Amino acid sequence: QANFHGADLSDALMDRTDMSGTDLRGAVLVGVIASGGNFSGADVTDADFSDALLDRVDQRLLCQSASGTNPITGADTRASLGC
Secondary structure, three states, rough: EEEEOOOOOOOOOOOOOOOOOOEEEEEOOOOOOOOOOEOOOOEEEOOOOOOOOHHHHHHHHHHHHOOOOOOOOOOOOHHHHHH
C-alpha cells in the first residue's frame, strides 16, 4: 500500500503496477498509462483520470467506488474514468 494522496502523476508510465490498496485521493493521473495494473482496493476519491489508458477491468473496478471532484483540475472522478 502506497500513499499518493494529492500527487501529480500526470503522464506516468505505470504499466503492470500493483496499486492495490493505494491512497490516490485527490491525485492527478491525467494521461497515465496503466495497462496490466492492479487497482483493487485503491481509494480514488477526487482523483482525475482524464485521458488515462487503463484496462477495461480496472476501469470498471474503479468506477464501483469512484466519487468526487479533483480539487486541482476540477474534473469529476467518475467522468474522468468514463463511468
